[in-house]
Amino acid sequence: MNFHQEPNTFVGQVNLKVQNLDRAVSFYREVIGFKVLEQTNNKVDLTADGKTALLSIEQPDSVVPKQPQTTGLYHFALLLPKRSDLAKIVQHFTEIGLRVGSSDHLVSEALYLSDPDGNGIEIYVDRDPSQWSWQNNEVAMAVDPLDFVDLLSIGKQQSWKGLPAGTVMGHIHLHVSELRKTEEFYTKGLGFEVVNRYGNQALFISTGKYHHHIGLNTWNGVGAPTPPVNGVGLESFTLILPNEASRSAIVANLKSIGADIIEENGSFVTVDPSGNHIQLLV
Template structure:
């Protein structure tokens, strides 16, 4: 988990918009395995350790799901501490009759789900970094079938929800233009560690396989979603660099910057809202 602590600039929290708060509470507690940390009439903050949060949901007025392909959330990715935890949640999902996809990415083993509002979710466990393959400054990743027979040998004990040490592993975004996204996120402090198929790239700090994924799979120049459309509300990045240095770089490329008490808020060229906190 060293890639999700300082000095790395990791994604530490994601907030998504949903159309029915009660329906989503049931899904994220009973199926995914979060606990409720705080709740108001239109917002719920989830926890795995009873103290901190990596995910929250909000129900905007008139929230709706649109069939239109837009920029925004492709998926957020929950990183489990071990293969045992991944095997245990697979057994839990199977017992609940929940459909999910699965892939071996070489650097990790992953499950893919959709919440009731079609928000994408990845749940994964990393392989040890010594098993990752790097060619220069580029990491190797693949998408192949998951070896369930081998993985499920690690299952043990009863499912008791997400482990306390679960973190937000990464976020993957739909963007309208890959080169503009690259310019913005490199100004924010990330570097490209993989270009994938000409329409996606993966970026990180500290030589992680990726803290953020970016793609144009919803189309070049895809429109931004409406403010009350379900999907991404914002994501929060941990900052360990001088915020003045980053803000100057963002200002130089014309990105908006709004200072807040513990950092600043910015928006990428595709309308994805980012809270940068010290």
């Protein structure tokens, strides 16, 4: 499946703020199975393959706890290469006594949990795209119970050894303050297509007919405020664009709809209407 490589636009890395860096690093290594790629006094880059950072966590000065009912991160989602990888991590969570949520979304099978700071995490595996159901350019998704008996019946499971090297950042799901300007920003500005509408509460968008690279919802309330800069939660995330030409076109499109663009030393950062920061990388 090629939904997380060119010519598609996809999420590459998620950058989080936490209250206690040591506690967070311990959780992401021992519970989720990341490896440390790079570490400084207040920031750690985490990897699955030993080469590519998927998650960065930092402890801001004068950090304050996660604020309720604000915009920002709903969850980031780690996509595992194989269904057997999901079965292994279920076994691992069971062995350490960790309770998690779960769901069968028709397009995927997913687990849900939070880190010690309340940052949401999804860990999932996709069904083959031939099994996805499309109608009028919308993909069918649901929130059905996950069949753990069937999942755990996949052969004899080997022991869990952390996140497999082929893990990618499958998608990010954001709390936003409203959907009309948000849809314009992500479609007309960034070039995504709406592939599913959940009533008037949520949008799912993608490139290349993926079930979603980004989810957007107003479940924290229409008009939800942005969290404080030093608050726990999302610092930013990266979008990986196929080439410089596409980035130039996107920057022009963002400017044409009045979106904020910050250009520093050849890097481009934009901010969605709800204050979520996005780094535009090639």
